[in-house]
């Protein structure tokens with residue numbers, strides 16, 4: 001009884017010390033940005049706005065290209081970020097032949113960036129950049145304002161459902177594995193692949209009843225279940241998670257500084273029991289750093305490399321690092337001609353006309 005009281009008092013005094021320390025430190029806007037839990041949401045919002053403006057610009061481009069007049073905006077290559085399967089097979093061809101896809105080159109750049117950032121910063125792509133992940137997460141966050149209860153999926157069902165995204169990933173990897181270089185080259189040059197970005201746009205602007213029903217299910221699911229889409233169905237997230245296992249950066253817990261309050265485990269959106277682990281190597285960890293932000297014990301929890309204990313990545317520096325790296329990748333790709341599609345405006349207009357009058361279906365092998 002005496003010992004446990006002593007331990008509890010030690011813990012409490014550490015929390016009070018930490019709180020006092022935080023009060024002293026967190027009185028500037030700079031510190032707010034560096035430490036506050038809203039930092040990630042600001043980055044998510046910024047990327048969501050960039051994605052929406054890219055989508056709107058592409059909509060205008062397609063709308064104008066469908067007529068006979070001039071097109072008032074240039075085609076935003078960033079829309080190709082929504083073509084991950086095409087990027088996957090293009091990367092296979094690149095590794096086997098060194099040939100870059102000129103039809104949707106930005107798809108390869110964005111996909112490659114997602115993989116690299118997952119290796120460097122442990123699946124941070126999902127919780128800091130991905131607009132779908134952001135919307136899914138925010139839908140869950142508005143739930144209390146709608147006075148709706150949270151649906152806590154039983155552990156056995158949660159684990160079973162999580163496998164779905166790996167099954168979907170396995171399916172796409174299997175298709176990619178079985179495609180020969182010749183088949184990939186033929187596919188990349190089909191009208192189907194050339195207008196796949198337009199088909200993706202029509203997914204929203206000419207929504208079928210089935211698509212609408214699926215979207216409604218995903219929206220309702222996201223309101224009741226935390227990270228519904230990312231957690232159970234996203235094959236992209238499954239892939240970045242598997243790459244993240246190799247990442248040297250992880251959430252690491254210093255057991256000497258930890259006061260075993262359990263705040264980190266409670267804050268984790270992926271139900272990882274952070275309090276009982278030394279370093280989080282779980283492929284579900286999205287490097288959201290929510291656990292780090294809520295930890296009351298200074299230095300107990302940090303996102304860092306194993307050996308370099310001083311190289312601690314704060315939420316703010318992680319966000320800036322991701323944006324900085326993406327900016328560098330974009331500038332290099334754009335400057336070296338690996339970003340803009342080789343499809344001319346004339347060819348694009350011709351394919352749009354075909355698309356409007358007949359179905360361009362997936363080529364059969």
Ligand code: SF4
Nearest residue numbers: 268285286288289291
């Ligand atoms: S809360 Fe921590 S352990 Fe959980 S996903 Fe976020 S960074 Fe990973």
Ligand code: SF4
Nearest residue numbers: 258259261262264295
């Ligand atoms: S690491 Fe987790 S359990 Fe330990 S002090 Fe921080 S929040 Fe509490």
